[in-house]
Amino acid sequence: MNLKKAECNASRLFQEDDPIMFKHILVPTDGSELSRATAKRAVSFAKESGARVTVFFAKPEYPIAYFGEGALIDPTTPEKFAELADQQANEYLSEVQKECTEAGVECAVTSATSDVPYEAIIEAAEKCGCDLIFMASHGRRGISGFLLGSETNKVLTHSKVPVLVYR
DSSP states (O other), X not given: OOOOOOOOOXXXXXXXXXXXXXXXXXXXXXXXXXXXXXXXXXXXXHHHHTOEEEEEEEEOOOOOXXXXXXXXXXXXXXXXXXXXXXXXHHHHHHHHHHHHHHHTOOEXXXXXXXXXXXXXXXXXXXXXXXXXXXXXXXXXXXXXXXSSOHHHHHHHHHOSSOEEEEO
């Protein structure tokens, strides 16, 4: 069998007048190591494809714990909890924003308070007009599904926006 090496002319594949497949990428982050690695790859992907990035963080709701007939007392006030959540969001979002700036990729940041991260991710993608969600296969909670994290799996099954899962 005589196989010839196929030639690929990359300049023919991507020309300036070609439409860009993805123009606006949502990158959800939770601050985990995999999420950070995913964000780095998302920024690289955005640069290669000429897309802009919106980085998203779902802040947790104030937890109210109930035990039996009475509520457990949490020394943190809802205001203090919100302040800490905002600080955490700013830390994670600015980290990715810095990577975008260094790569020359247009970037916006946004966050929302939600205890249902997959819904917040989908809503953010829709509100921001994103045409791709670029997310990690699992986050801080570890692998809670068989192959994918539960939040990633829920985004995949409920989102109308295409999802790219990075492992």
